[in-house]
Amino acid sequence: MPEEPTEDESTKDEFTEYDVAIVGGGVAGLSAGVYTARHGLETAIFDGGGSILRRNAHLENVPGFPAGVNSRLFLDMLSDQAAQAGCTFRETTVTAVREAGDGFAIVTAAGESHRAAYVVAATKNATDYLEPLPGVELVDRGKTFVEIDDRGRTGKEGVYAAGRIAGKPHQTAVAAGHGTEVAVALLEDDDRPFYHDWVAPEGYFTGRDRDVPPGCEEIDEAERREREDESLEVMAEYFESPHDEKPEQHPSVASED
Numbered sequence: 123m124p125e126e127p128t129e130d131e132s133t134k135d136e137f138t139e140y141d142v143a144i145v146g147g148g149v150a151g152l153s154a155g156v157y158t159a160r161h162g163l164e165t166a167i168f169d170g171g172g173s174i175l176r177r178n179a180h181l182e183n184v185p186g187f188p189a190g191v192n193s194r195l196f197l198d199m200l201s202d203q204a205a206q207a208g209c210t211f212r213e214t215t216v217t218a219v220r221e222a223g224d225g226f227a228i229v230t231a232a233g234e235s236h237r238a239a240y241v242v243a244a245t246k247n248a249t250d251y252l253e254p255l256p257g258v259e260l261v262d263r264g265k266t267f268v269e270i271d272d273r274g275r276t277g278k279e280g281v282y283a284a285g286r287i288a289g290k291p292h293q294t295a296v297a298a299g300h301g302t303e304v305a306v307a308l309l310e311d312d313d314r315p316f317y318h319d320w321v322a323p324e325g326y327f328t329g330r331d332r333d334v335p336p337g338c339e340e341i342d343e344a345e346r347r348e349r350e351d352e353s354l355e356v357m358a359e360y361f362e363s364p365h366d367e368k369p370e371q372h373p374s375v376a377s378e379d
């Protein structure tokens with residue numbers, strides 16, 4: 123994993139708690155958090171409910187799962203991956219994002235206000251909390267979406283949108299990929315160096331007299347085996363038994379029961 127930034131490299135000022143506040147801990151938000159946290163940006167994920175993917179009955183089209191996967195398990199694994207990368211989780215709805223100093227204040231239903239240098243909106247079709255922010259354009263196409271450029275930047279510098287809220291197709295793999303792309307755009311916009319988030323075998327760069335680029339890592343064969351052993355053990359635990367949560371029903375159907 124890339125090294126932690128020194129205090130001098132941090133984007134935070136004395137009032138700012140986080141480098142990145144991700145609003146929405148569903149598919150896109152969790153995926154974005156994996157990348158920003160792995161690159162050493164202090165990242166908080168705010169989530170007030172649960173991903174719409176919890177309604178899925180069996181997830182069969184996400185790359186890497188040839189027999190499909192329980193979508194609640196998939197979300198648990200993605201959430202654990204974001205935590206492992208270093209994300210902090212705040213289980214509360216965000217009611218407003220406002221300009222504050224050089225960054226933003228993230229106001230929550232719990233009555234708290236948190237400061238962050240960057241904001242990633244990943245709340246599917248919930249956009250009301252963005253309304254205090256000048257420059258963020260909302261469009262109504264039956265549901266509300268946020269206008270972005272080709273890398274997920276909104277019209278307000280430092281504010282990004284990822285996944286369904288950014289008008290992307292309503293598919294898990296797309297939301298995960300877009301969360302990733304937006305996080306990489308944020309890393310590139312930040313003035314610290316970033317090449318790619320890659321783990322390469324020992325010598326891949328240094329064997330060609332190149333420095334290991336920022337964001338990348340070279341590991342030797344012993345370390346590779348150790349990581350593989352750990353992944354086998356951890357994945358076996360995840361897939362040991364069926365998930366204990368059933369799909370959530372559409373609210374209008376559920377209310378007719």
Ligand SMILES: Cc1cc2nc3c(=O)[nH]c(=O)nc-3n(C[C@H](O)[C@H](O)[C@H](O)COP(=O)(O)OP(=O)(O)OC[C@H]3O[C@@H](n4cnc5c(N)ncnc54)[C@H](O)[C@@H]3O)c2cc1C
Nearest residue numbers: 146148149150170171172173174175216285286292293294
């Ligand atoms: C019944 C059903 C079945 C599906 N099956 C499939 C499938 O088989 N394959 C597939 O590829 N896709 C499937 N999908 C689509 C998939 O679930 C979505 O495309 C994907 O979840 C979108 O990701 P997202 O991150 O944009 O939104 P979500 O994953 O919904 O994440 C948004 C998050 O934002 C949070 N949030 C919202 N407002 C706030 C706020 N103000 N403050 C804090 N948090 C907030 C929510 O709690 C949620 O956790 C299915 C969807 C449904 C409804």
